[in-house]
Structures are given as structure tokens and as C-alpha cells.
Amino acid sequence: NAGVTQTPKFQVLKTGQSMTLQCAQDMNHNSMYWYRQDPGMGLRLIYYSASEGTTDKGEVPNGYNVSRLNKREFSLRLESAAPSQTSVYFCASTGRSFNSPLHFGNGTRLTVT
């Protein structure tokens, strides 16, 4: 069972470069999320998608864009990377009921120099 798959696992960018983080889930989940995890700050929600075709801002959306390509895939794009975006990024998904547990991918460790 693949669950939630994220690519790449690691990435180093220079300031100003762009990149897209990919996420796919095979559990037929409706809702998908992008979080960033920073030491001492816990997980913070960047963007989420309640269903195919919809996206909404979370707690820290500035500097990011997202695309819900289909039910399976939810990508996160950094248009012009900044050192403040150095973090570990996690994609997650959950089923129709919000009493369903959240499933996470293994993360992308991004460093912006």
C-alpha cells in the first residue's frame, strides 16, 4: 500500500529559483493538505484542498501556490524560493469524514541558499 507519496525527498535551491513539490495518494481521499514543519514551531498548514477542483489558503500561504490536478494529486509550487522557505514539507490526506485519521507522506526536505 503506497498511501501518500511525495517527490522529491530532498531538494536544494538557490534564492529566486522555482520548483514544484509533487504529492499523490491512492486511498481515494477527498481532502489533501500541505504542511511545513519547522523546529520549535510545529506543523503549520500552507494550503488545503477539500475536494477536486477546490483549494484554500491555510495559515502560511504567502510565497506558495497549489494545484489540485485530480483527485489523486496535489502539488505545491514555490515560484521564487527564499531562505525562509527552508523547511520540511509534508503532504497529507483524509477521507470524507473529518473523524477519519490524517495520512502523511514522508516529506520533502528543502534547503534554500
Added chain:
Amino acid sequence: KQEVTQIPAALSVPEGENLVLNCSFTDSAIYNLQWFRQDPGKGLTSLLLIQSSQREQTSGRLNASLDKSSGRSTLYIAASQPGDSATYLCAVRRGSYNTDKLIFGTGTRLQVFP
């Protein structure tokens, strides 16, 4: 604004001990609370989810309790093993709307030594 606190930030215990991890939240109006485990370099794995109408949930050696009125949840780990070493996070959800998001604590890093 909902705030979630986990104390202690780190805990080191010998194998075989029963232990309790704590999670506190400031707003008792929650929809559910989840406990997660995170191994180094990995994502989070959901351990237990307690709905607001429930008092506790059990899975194997794990038992999570919820006291909404006092804003507290505990994760009880029985007969701890070195394989339990990980960071444990709790998260609360305010409601059932799409706009309601999980608020995470910063976690308790547990080390169980042989």
C-alpha cells in the same frame, strides 16, 4: 485562538516502564483529537483519534484519553519498548467544516533505552 501544548518536550525512560504523555489545549470546543507518531526523517503516522463525544481510545499498548472540560488529553504507553522511541504529537480539530484545520502541538520526543 486555539493553542496546543505538549509537556515535557523530551522524555527518556528505561525499557518496561509505563508512561504518560500530556497534551493540553486552550479551547474546549473541539471536534476531535488525534495522536501521531513521527520517526526521524519520516512523516507522521496516526495512532489514535478520539471524537469529542468519546472519553478514550485504545490500540494495543496505547490508550488515549480525552477530558474536554479541562482541555487535556493523555497518551498512555504500557510496557514501553525501544521501538517506541519517536516524537509523539497531538492535534485538535475545531469543527467539521472544510475550513476547520488541525492545530498541532510541538511534540514530546521519547527515548526508551534498553
